[in-house]
Amino acid sequence: MTSLDKNHWFTEVSDRDGSAFSLRINKLLEQQQSPFQHVAMYETTDFGNLMVIDGCTMVSSRENFFYHEMIAHPALFSHPNPKNVVIIGGGDCGTLREVLKHDSVETVTQIDIDQVVTEMSLKYFPELCSANDDPRATLLFDDGIKYMRDAQAESIDVIIVDGTDPVGPGEGLFNHAFYQSCLAALRPGGVLVQQSESPLMHMPLLLEMRAAIKQVGFGALQTLPFPQPIYPSGLWSVTLARKGLGFDGFRACDPDALNTLYYTPGVHQGALAEPPFMTKAFNQQG
């Protein structure tokens, strides 16, 4: 067995899951301790560049398309005419790029607490930042929880919560107070979407999150699974909720025009076909 020595491998040990995932690296490109977290960038042998925050893999060049496309497009296409979008977190700017592919969008405001993440992304993931200069985009480096608390009522069509796990700076993005702010800030029919961990490994957390979103008054929920190779289990999810309404399908797009690698209307429809292991867990919750 090759030993996973620290000079040649980055390893994320997920104690809560009893699993670990490693990528072989050529070198550490840069690391910084920001006021909020430790941000490191590695050059890997097979996954391109890899961003690691507080020891957890966040983004790699090779496979970030699954995540960024699935947190952006299902939510935007589930809204009839999204004009004003807010991204909480999302500092690598890959979600922003996908959102700006939508012609209906007039403004996107991204609020990430940590400017270091965006600075590193600009250097090592320039392809994710290719839309940062779009005149419709505003990048703020601030507290997203406070931003949502202070947001004007009924001013936003889609809120995308593209944060880290519910520990550290991301913790406040998974509770009633935050969801209440989101509900108030959304226009009627507005859509909230949040990364919602692994439906295989983190079902208790997902159930808790779904319960909180329902309790503050959102309507029907949709939890869409998708591949996420560098996160625990390789299976991840986003959860969508709509203000005042259920979901009534989604707008179909021309996938060639959207220039995606994973998302298509067919993939979206497929992700809505909830596997029984998820349905059973959701139903047990009631």
Next chain:
Amino acid sequence: MTSLDKNHWFTEVSDRDGSAFSLRINKLLEQQQSPFQHVAMYETTDFGNLMVIDGCTMVSSRENFFYHEMIAHPALFSHPNPKNVVIIGGGDCGTLREVLKHDSVETVTQIDIDQVVTEMSLKYFPELCSANDDPRATLLFDDGIKYMRDAQAESIDVIIVDGTDPVGPGEGLFNHAFYQSCLAALRPGGVLVQQSESPLMHMPLLLEMRAAIKQVGFGALQTLPFPQPIYPSGLWSVTLARKGLGFDGFRACDPDALNTLYYTPGVHQGALAEPPFMTKAFNQQG
């Protein structure tokens, strides 16, 4: 960082992928060097029991349902009336159990070269072996390549190739001679299905396999992606081919009656919605 010492973690290093995956273990339950391969069984902390063959994770209690359901049901439901089924490999018997859920099936013959795999599965994955005594099932321990070469022409409706990676004993399951045997043994309209590695990580291998299947004279192909948490990238695939015909949809089932955790007609339809990163690679091949 927790060190991944060998007493507490099983690690599979995938050199070809530049990645490694580890599961935390309580103990090694048993290991045997069979005439064909090294077979080990671990008790993990979070994934139940884990079978490892020649250092590669094969089956865990927790997540084998993705694989076994997706290698069995799409192929069987793509055939109008499958009566005679052959499984090459499949020694853990999980695929056999899924096949036997189909009432139309009259005989299933499973040919795995290594009896040790089935003996270990009987001990440590009894739930996968719950249908082994079904009178429709025959378990042979023999060379599946030779079995297919000697099979009566046009005698089989569905051939399921549930083998290891194309190295070691599994190597001969990925070439023209084997696919020719399969084509000859299938009745017109018969379906071949084979595990076809990770569409994210192993596209060159997948393309080679698809090309070989086409070259021997099969009609249209379908490559269906699905989650496979303990295999490299967590995203795996099966590839289906049909003798003499294209695919004309699939029979819809009652998923409750099928008692699956992942497969439903909706999930099947979703897996047929080929993501652009796969379509682009397939089209480049022509």
